[in-house]
């Protein structure tokens with residue numbers, strides 16, 4: 136009988152290379168384990184984008200540098216551009232009917248407006264409602280150019296655009312609309328923000344209710360763009376949904 140060592144060698148010789156990598160990595164390949172383990176952090180980001188990792192409160196400490204690099208050194212922009220290419224390919228195939236009821240939905244935070252400066256300053260720490268409200272109330276979130284381009288293209292094609300945000304309407308309504316306007320997001324059909332009735336409800340529940348309201352009004356949601364899966368799941372999500380990358384935070 137062959138020894139255990141010989142058996143392992145024979146096993147390795149017949150195993151395809153990609154499976155050899157899996158065997159040797161074990162768990163460490165799929166979860167961040169050290170400050171310089173970009174591979175683990177890449178896997179973590181993929182899990183986030185695929186909606187496999189849920190309910191996380193903060194970027195894992197070993198991946199803070201990785202996320203900062205991803206967001207600021209070009210890859211985020213490239214990934215966002217790739218998403219926009221997919222949206223454009225879809226938009227090229229559809230047309231708005233003359234009845235004015237073909238609609239698109241856009242999330243606001245980290246879809247139309249960027250909060251990267253805020254989260255970077257917070258070192259991508261856990262969500263801090265008061266600090267975020269202070270940031271948002273300044274009305275100084277930079278617009279995201281690739282999304283603005285899509286926004287304008289859809290307007291030119293005759294779609295009705297709805298901005299749907301979990302931000303509190305009472306306290307952040309005016310600064311949000313001013314911020315959108317100053318960054319070029321104007322001419323939309325309606326800005327829908329969280330009213331007191333929906334305080335404490337998950338984003339998914341609140342946004343589903345708002346979309347249902349639009350569908351009940353007769354609108355056909357042809358597309359839906361957001362950076363969180365909770366923007367894109369639930370009821371009446373639309374004919375197509377497009378997920379913008381965001382490894383900075385998770386909204387249920």
Ligand SMILES: [Mg+2]
Nearest residue numbers: 242244245362
């Ligand atoms: Mg968002």
